[in-house]
Amino acid sequence: MSLLELPHRGKEFIEILEESKALVKKLCGIGDEYEVLWLQGGGKMQFCMIPMNFLTDARTAGYIDSGHWAHEAVEYAHYYGNARILASSKESNYSHLPEWPNMQTDLAYLHVTTNNTIYGTQWHNIPKTEVPLIADMSSDIFSAKTDYSRFSVFYAAVQKNLGAAGLALVVIRKDMLHKSQVVLPAMMSYAMHAREKSVLNTANVFGVYVSLLMLRWIDARGIDAIEKENKRKAALLYDAIDSNGNFSANIKEKAHRSLMNVCFSANTPEVEQAFLALCEKNNITGVKGHRSVGGFRASLYNAVTFEQVEELVGVMNRM
Numbered sequence: 001m002s003l004l005e006l007p008h009r010g011k012e013f014i015e016i017l018e019e020s021k022a023l024v025k026k027l028c029g030i031g032d033e034y035e036v037l038w039l040q041g042g043g044k045m046q047f048c049m050i051p052m053n054f055l056t057d058a059r060t061a062g063y064i065d066s067g068h069w070a071h072e073a074v075e076y077a078h079y080y081g082n083a084r085i086l087a088s089s090k091e092s093n094y095s096h097l098p099e100w101p102n103m104q105t106d107l108a109y110l111h112v113t114t115n116n117t118i119y120g121t122q123w124h125n126i127p128k129t130e131v132p133l134i135a136d137m138s139s140d141i142f143s144a145k146t147d148y149s150r151f152s153v154f155y156a157a158v159q160k161n162l163g164a165a166g167l168a169l170v171v172i173r174k175d176m177l178h179k180s181q182v183v184l185p186a187m188m189s190y191a192m193h194a195r196e197k198s199v200l201n202t203a204n205v206f207g208v209y210v211s212l213l214m215l216r217w218i219d220a221r222g223i224d225a226i227e228k229e230n231k232r233k234a235a236l237l238y239d240a241i242d243s244n245g246n247f248s249a250n251i252k253e254k255a256h257r258s259l260m261n262v263c264f265s266a267n268t269p270e271v272e273q274a275f276l277a278l279c280e281k282n283n284i285t286g287v288k289g290h291r292s293v294g295g296f297r298a299s300l301y302n303a304v305t306f307e308q309v310e311e312l313v314g315v316m317n318r319m
Ligand SMILES: *Cc1c(COP(=O)(O)O)cnc(C)c1O
Pocket: 041, 042, 043, 044, 045, 069, 113, 115, 116, 117, 136, 137, 138, 139, 157, 160
């Protein structure tokens, strides 16, 4: 029988689940104080589940509004309780990270998006905070060494660095699990998903398996080597943009630049058209920026090689 025919509570699939959870903990350097869950509904379902589970009393949750997804997360939270934007760079169209806020210590949690996929900024150093920290790491999980133990909850829609769409990896420290709301439909409750070990309902068995293959690949390469390669890739591309009179990087502040999503623009519409045509001729696809930003975006996720970035830079330098 193939994986797709096996029962999701059967021994074979449970082994896949267990190996994947153990690898997540190993790669994050965390132990059994955390629960690892594979949940359906991608990233946006987490935008709902977080406030549903953790914003249940009279307290307020803080959100850092550093980009499109960060903003959507707080909009979802408004349905469930008091959610406040504590810092935002929306006014400048998210062209830099906002100033880290001073905050009251009785917040239910602080939500931060570690990498802003569409605008190309990334938090490389998140200041220490007293408040439970919840992070959307959809577009930079396992891309570099991170102290995951600083986060009470972190999650990632898997389709960027960790597998095929249709799943989210959610990692929750158990003390947060005990704080989570219990009077919820089971599908919306982290505590129930934890109790049922990610098979509360029919699991996305194929998605979990693909993510297991990715985790094995990440583990075999090692996060250190992946980080080194990601830094080399990003440096090569940003240098090419900064030194080419035809292009400009969207993010001027170098310390805010994302290693994963490099966003840039052509300096004239003629260059934009010519560059897109040259890319197409050279079999480079998907460099058009997100429809809400325009320009170009090169996403340098773990699976993209240094040689592929060299090819893109080669085409830029022919402009
Ligand atoms: C892609 C992305 C999401 C949305 O994920 P879906 O699975 O499409 O819901 C959320 N947050 C970030 C940071 C993303 O990059």
